[in-house]
Amino acid sequence: MRALFLSWEYPPVMVGGLGRHVYSLSKALVQAGHEVTVVTRHAPGAAYEEYVDGVRVIRAAEDPPLFTFSGPTLLAWTMALNHTLTRAALRAADTAGFDVIHAHDWLVAHSAMTLREHLGIPLVTTIHATEAGRHQGWLPADTNRSIHSTEWWLANESDRVVVCSHYMRWEVNQLFGVPHQRIDVVANGVDPELWRSDPVRTDNARRAYAGDGPLIGFAGRLVYEKGVQDLITALPAVRAQHPGLRLIVAGDGPHRQRLVGLTESLGLEQAVSFTGFLGGDLPSVMAATDAMVVPSIYEPFGMIALETAATGTPIAAASTGGLKEIVEPGRTGMNFPAANPEALATIVSKLLADDGNARRMARTAQHVVIDRFSWSLIARRTGRVYATAVAGASSFLTSRATELVAHGYPELRIPEGNLLRLAAA
Structure with a gap:
């Protein structure tokens, strides 16, 4: 053809x-x-x-x-x-x-x-x-x-x-x-090979962005429908359960300054890193996190969920749109209701609290990517x-x-x- x-x-x-x-x-x-x-x-x-x-x-x-x-x-x-x-x-x-x-x-x-x-x-x-x-x-x-x-x-x-x-x-x-x-x-x-992380870059990213606590991440365009405002709003509650936790926000978009302003209003300047687009470094940065969060309000599919799975990183995602067809609760990740910072904080805290289960789900998600999304x-x-x-x-x-x-x-x-x-x- x-x-x-x-x-x-x-x-x-x-x-x-x-x-x-x-x-x-x-x-x-x-x-x-x-x-x-x-x-x-x-x-x-x-x-x-x-x-x-x-x-x-x-x-x-x-x-x-x-x-x-x-x-x-x-x-x-x-x-x-x-x-x-x-x-x-x-x-x-x-x-x-x-x-x-x-x-x-x-x-x-x-x-x-x-x-x-x-x-x-x-x-x-x-x-x-x-x-x-x-x-x-x-x-x-x-x-x-x-x-x-x-x-x-x-x-x-x-x-x-x-x-x-x-x-x-x-x-x-x-x-x-x-x-x-x-x-x-x-x-x-998704091409799993493109999302294979480099161990040296992953270690460098961990040292650059993580503090004394866990490290979580978001990657995507900074627009309202991606729900980053809900993730930042939930951060104090997650940090209360996991002291020292930090967040990487990878990407750019028209809502960046509003999100920076929200971060400052919550006193989280030292806890949140706005990195802009990371290009080829993104797989290693994602692999450096303890979990990636997809808080979308509207998501036809959710490519970042597949890419996260390909890196072998645990994932917590909003149960909205196409994301519900990718992230299976308890099997390939964990879900929370969209536009609900309180529920987001609860689920992310649970995911971080059980690293063994989180890594088990991440391994399952990696296999699903190869079997269903090549x-x-x-x-x-x-x-x-x-x-x-x-x-x-x-x-x-x-x-x-x-x-x-x-x-x-x-x-x-x-x-x-x-x-x-x-x-x-």
Whole structure:
């Protein structure tokens, strides 16, 4: 199968987990015998075109005027990005035929739709998260509602929609009305070798960050839905049970200064280290901790849970979204209710108090990662989705065209209030 990937993230552009996913999946698909071309945005110093692990990577330069990737100009930035991605993909199509387009999230929706119509090939879309989910069901501003409508459009026009968990299958069905039979659950994967810690670096990290007590960690983007505020709020109670405990917060994001302010207001400046992005040092730093905590309020999947398991580190995670499908209480980790600092403190304290049991669960989680979440397995499942999309493309397009002729494009109505709560009702 010859696949054209569209993604706004790809190394060296790494904002969240999407870039890592696209990199690993495209490489695994090539190893499985597929041909993959990734069209993405250019980054200073990166090659405009190259082969990376057998994947053809085309990086398109931004069009002027140059917008910033921020709230006021986000939609304008996205439209400009889609123009340059479309032109780059069409040039690629002139030299290599494609069987399927694989779009990753709403930021490439307009390019994906243009290419689908121009090339006449099926469109597969991975919905990594939703705007309603990221905002706990609320769409408070015009930008949020615009993103939601783009997600709805892309999901409904795709031949197949891929999601990373059964929770996300429910969410996409409920929010966008995509029939269950057109939604495929294909989990994210992890390469255990990439998360193998270096003993020397691990020892150095332990000396750098740990004090006289235990060391716990968080890794991820510093945004509200990741729940770091709940972890910091719970820290005094955990330290009361485990004197000298310290916390590493690895990552960056728009909520960093608020989190630093919260830390200072609780008098925890000496107990919390904000490290920023750690890059290649992250596996060793994670392995240096006594436990990693995933306090997410909204989590479609929870890549960091898999990565933690791959390092052999005990994990405590919020029982929300896709995390519930990864962390099995008492077997591969421990759970606590999301957005509940008191429960978080109780569970993390229990995990730290029984190191033997914590390490037993961590070893089990390592085996589960290898058995269920290898990229080779994920690539095979993705290949089957492509085959299904290609086999059913003509009937899907015909039925869609008939529907539009008969009824016109259905009007998207965005109800007031919490969309996730309304969807569950």
